[in-house]
Every structure is written in C-alpha cells, then in structure tokens.
Amino acid sequence: MEFNEFFVKGMALLGAGIAMIAGIGPGMGQGFAAGKGAEAVGRNPEASGKIQSIMVLGIALAETTGIYALIIAILLVFVKG
Amino acid sequence: MNEVSSITIHFGSFELVIQQSILVWLVVCVLICILAWFAGRAIDKADPSKAPTGLAYWSEELYNLCLYVVKGNLRETTGRYMPIFGTIMVGMLISNLTGLVGFQNPTSNVSFNATLAVMFFLMIQYNAIKKGGLMARLKGLTEPMWFLTPLNIIGELAVPLSLTMRLFGNILAGTIISLLIYTLIKSLAPWGYLGLTLTPFIHVYFDVFSGVIQTYIFFTLGTYFLGEQVSNEEI
Numbered sequence: 001m002e003f004n005e006f007f008v009k010g011m012a013l014l015g016a017g018i019a020m021i022a023g024i025g026p027g028m029g030q031g032f033a034a035g036k037g038a039e040a041v042g043r044n045p046e047a048s049g050k051i052q053s054i055m056v057l058g059i060a061l062a063e064t065t066g067i068y069a070l071i072i073a074i075l076l077v078f079v080k081g
Numbered sequence: 082m083n084e085v086s087s088i089t090i091h092f093g094s095f096e097l098v099i100q101q102s103i104l105v106w107l108v109v110c111v112l113i114c115i116l117a118w119f120a121g122r123a124i125d126k127a128d129p130s131k132a133p134t135g136l137a138y139w140s141e142e143l144y145n146l147c148l149y150v151v152k153g154n155l156r157e158t159t160g161r162y163m164p165i166f167g168t169i170m171v172g173m174l175i176s177n178l179t180g181l182v183g184f185q186n187p188t189s190n191v192s193f194n195a196t197l198a199v200m201f202f203l204m205i206q207y208n209a210i211k212k213g214g215l216m217a218r219l220k221g222l223t224e225p226m227w228f229l230t231p232l233n234i235i236g237e238l239a240v241p242l243s244l245t246m247r248l249f250g251n252i253l254a255g256t257i258i259s260l261l262i263y264t265l266i267k268s269l270a271p272w273g274y275l276g277l278t279l280t281p282f283i284h285v286y287f288d289v290f291s292g293v294i295q296t297y298i299f300f301t302l303g304t305y306f307l308g309e310q311v312s313n314e315e316i
Contacts, residue, residue, distance in 0.1 A: 060298045064243060067250030074253065 012080030019076065022069030029062035106187035109176050143171060150297060154304040156314045162307065165204075169197060170300050177252065177292030180259070181284055186292075189252045191245065198241040201303045205240075209310035240306055244299060251295050255287030 037055035041048045088104065090097040120140040127137040147167040152159050176187040187193050210218050222233045262283060266276040 056294060057298065057301065060294050063251075064247050067247055067254075070254055071246060071250045074257070 009081055012076045016073040016076040016081070019069050019073045023066055026063050026066035030059045033058045033062060100185075100190055102185045102187045102190040102193065105179055105184045106176055106193060109172065109179065109187065113172055113175065147171070150300050151304045154301065154308040154312075156308060156312045158308070158311050162304070166300060166304060170296060173197070173296050173299065174293065177296055178288060180252075180256065180288040180292070186252050186256060186288075188248055188292075188295075189256045191249050194245045194249045195241070197299075198244040201244065201307070202241040205303075205307050205310055206237075208307065212311050240302075244302060248295050248299055251291050255291055259283050259287060 033055055037051055040051045044051075086101050088099045090099070120136050123136040124133075124140060127133050132138075133141055144167065147170050148159070148163070150170065151163065151166050155162055173188065176193075180186050206218075209221075213221075222237075223230050224233075259280070262276065262280065266273040266280075269276070
C-alpha cells in the first residue's frame with residue numbers, strides 16, 4: 001500500500017481534530033477555578049476584587065495546555081493539510 | 082491568509098521577507114516614540130502642585146498600570162527594572178490592540194514573541210548570576226536534591242517556551258477565528274451581512290479581553306521569575 005499525498009493530508013486533518021481533545025482539560029480546570037472563585041466571593045464578599053484578579057490569572061494559566069494543543073492543531077492544518 | 086501583504090528585500094540572491102505583522106510593529110514603535118516625546122514634554126511643563134491634566138494625566142495612569150503589574154513581583158528592585166518592563170508592556174499592549182483597526186497583530190508572529198521571551202530569559206539568567214555569582218546560581222539548580230538537576234534545567238528552559246507559546250497561541254487563535262467569521266459573512270452575502278452585528282463582540286473578546294489579559298500574564302510571569310532571583314524581600 002502506498003501513502004499518497006491525500007492520505008497524508010487526511011491523516012493530518014484527523015490528527016488536528018484529535019489534538020483538540022486536549023480542550024477537555026483546560027475546560028474542566030477553568031470551570032473548577034471559576035466555581036471556587038464564586039465560592040470564595042460568597043464566603044468573603046469584601047475581597048471580591050482580589051479574588052477576581054487571582055481567578056483570572058489562574059484561569060489564563062490553566063489555558064496554557066489547551067493553547068499548546070491548539071498550536072499543534074493549527075500547525076497540522078496549515079503545514080500538512 | 083493569502084491577502085497578507087509583505088515587503089521583500091533582495092540582497093543579491095538572498096531574499097528577506099518582512100511580514101505585515103512586523104511592519105505593523107515598526108509603525109507602532111514610531112507611534113510610541115512620538116507619543117512618549119509629547120508626553121515627556123507635557124510632564125516637563127506640568128505644575129507639580131496641581132492635579133495633572135490631559136496627556137500628563139494619561140501617561141501617569143499608564144505608569145501606574147505598569148507599576149501595578151510588576152511591583153508585586155519585583156518588590157524592592159522595581160525602580161531598577163521598571164524602564165524596560167514598562168516600555169515593552171506599553172508596546173505589547175498597543176500591538177495586541179492593533180487587531181481592532183484591522184491589521185494583523187505583531188504578537189501573532191511567533192518570532193516577535195520568541196524574541197521577547199528569550200530576551201527575558203537571558204535577562205533573568207544574567208541578573209541572577211550578577212547578583213549571587215555563578216557558583217550560587219549553579220548550586221540553586223541542584224536544590225532540593227542533586228538528582229533533580231535535569232528537571233530544574235528543563236524547568237528553566239521551559240520558561241521562554243511557555244511564555245512564547247501562550248501569547249502566540251492566544252493571539253493567533255483570535256486572529257484566525259475572526260478571519261473565519263469574516264470569510265463566513267462574505268460567503269453568506271447578502272444575508273450574511275447581518276453577522277456584522279456580532280463582530281464587535283468577537284473583537285471585544287479576542288482583541289481587548291484576551292490581549293490585555295495575555296499582556297498581564299506575560300509580564301506577571303516574567304517579573305515573577307526575575308523577582309525570584311534578584312529580590313531579597315519576602316512577599
């Protein structure tokens with residue numbers, strides 16, 4: 001069986017789709033962080049400004065792994081696809 | 082992505098292609114220089130006994146914004162490192178917002194982000210070695226136990242990589258998604274033009290929110306790693 005260019009292209013696109021399964025992780029992490037942030041505000045409403053800034057920072061850091069997956073997907077689509 | 086304009090410079094047989102994003106960055110640089118010159122003149126003229134107005138006020142607020150980001154991490158060394166972080170922060174903030182006027186963001190070019198991140202990495206290492214000496218720096222890599230040295234080295238090298246990729250991925254994703262939406266609007270004309278009512282929200286999220294947050298994160302992390310090495314005060 002020979003691997004022609006269409007096979008490579010199709011596999012690259014499939015791989016891009018599979019890579020984005022990594023979106024589960026950051027989604028769960030961000031949801032967890034936001035839930036805990038809401039809990040903290042409920043317990044201590046005076047500190048809501050500080051809690052919000054820490055929460056946004058944590059959420060953006062949790063996004064990193066998702067961004068790595070996104071870069072791999074973009075590379076697969078635009079370089080091989 | 083085919084309509085991105087670029088300039089090609091020929092040196093004999095060697096071709097140097099300057100992408101649109103880098104051209105935008107050069108324009109942003111010139112604009113920041115002009116703005117800073119006028120702001121400096123306004124501050125020289127301002128009366129210190131009165132509340133600042135106009136451009137002097139805005140530049141003070143911009144300075145306070147930069148101070149707010151870096152001060153928590155650099156602590157007592159803030160004054161020493163403030164000029165470079167403030168300059169690059171204003172530059173990055175403006176270049177993240179250029180998507181609003183329809184240009185490609187300079188930060189969606191990986192070489193721009195990598196340049197800044199590698200520069201931060203070299204700055205952190207240089208200042209750490211300058212402060213404690215080479216031996217103390219190498220000894221710091223063997224803590225808490227000697228066999229963790231490879232992991233510590235990987236951890237140090239991961240800093241510029243993660244700084245680059247986080248910013249690049251976020252901004253590039255925003256650029257590509259807004260490009261896709263505009264393509265969809267164009268291909269679904271004339272009803273597709275109704276989609277133009279949605280695009281302001283897309284720009285608010287991907288350009289303003291994402292751009293500002295990513296600038297904040299880039300500098301919070303960069304100054305955190307620097308402050309860990311150079312600052313003596315406890316948090």
